[in-house]
Amino acid sequence: MEHLVNPQVKSIAISGIRRFFQLASQVEDVVSLTIGQPDFPTPEHVKEAAKRAIDDNFTVYTANAGMPELRKAAADFVKEKYHLSYDPEKEVIVTVGATEAIDIAFRTLLSPGDEVLLPAPVYPGYEPLIRLCGARPVFIDTRPFRFKLTAEALERHLTGRTKCLVLSYPANPTGVSYSREELAAIARVIRGKNMFIxxxxxxSEIVYGGPHVSIGEILREQTVVINGLSKSHSMTGFRIGFLFAPEDLAKQMLKVHQYNVSCASSVSQRAAVEALTKGKDDPARMREEYKKRRDYVYKRLKEAGFETVLPDGAFYFFVKIPGNANSFDFCLNLVREHKVAVVPGSAFSPFGEGYFRLSYASSMDVLKEGLDRLAGAR
Structure with a gap:
């Protein structure tokens, strides 16, 4: 019956991150620095809110776009933190994680033959969703610019078919982010063109050098902003994301969301209200610890002779592999011979080849042991 499968589905593959994580998990005594899973527990008061929702029998459908109080809390949060202004009734959708928000945005706005620009190396979750829409991913090599997209490189890749630029920052896998001036330069290239960001x-809550600047503040009318609680509040399993978009776009995306999932989990939505109100500053404590880890890992990598860019945010390093080793083979050897797992750079597009990604979303003890083993492979 395989001949009945949509060819677009057959053409995509399981994430290279997950494939390597599964491979490493089968080897005994491996220190895994692979998955972007915060090692902090979900804040206690947020968990209590979820428990209360169950005890109150709040285990029902909500409005398709999400509970009104959650949409308001999300709009208030991004206004206070990032100076973004969205109408919670018409321009905010609560989604099943940020991944569903990305999916419904693409499915609403992309048509077969459209081109989507992806500054690379890039998180592997975008390309399959683009291809499922019949659109074409176009990678922009950011390696010459310390993994940042420049306005000049962007302009060179625009064609009559360009429909979207994906701008993910702080970036996975590199951890780089953008200043207001850099974002303004990118916005000037896109403003007025028939495309969206x-x-x-x-x-956005894991930024070390200063407050996060959203390009939605600079180019609101052409930007769809995706956010969520997985990383900021260590709520990956709650699966709560947010989509912020101008009303004319949001009302179309809501149709796709409605027929896709109906609504996000009611219990998770109650927990999310708690996180965005009483817990709006919970990320600060985690961010301070991540920064300590970042500085420690950077020091250890440099001492071991590895070449890397100091991340502006998130919790990843993208590290140059010495010599000309294939990234998959290098990482496989690390697992088998040195009992430490990182992710091959090839998982992040062809422009990630020759690198590996290291996640420092682990305790200092785990990081120390993992880096000791990594240094032994140098």
């Missing part, structure tokens, strides 16, 4: 800002 999908701004994936899921790591």
């Amino acid at each position: 999908l701004a994936d800002e899921i790591y």
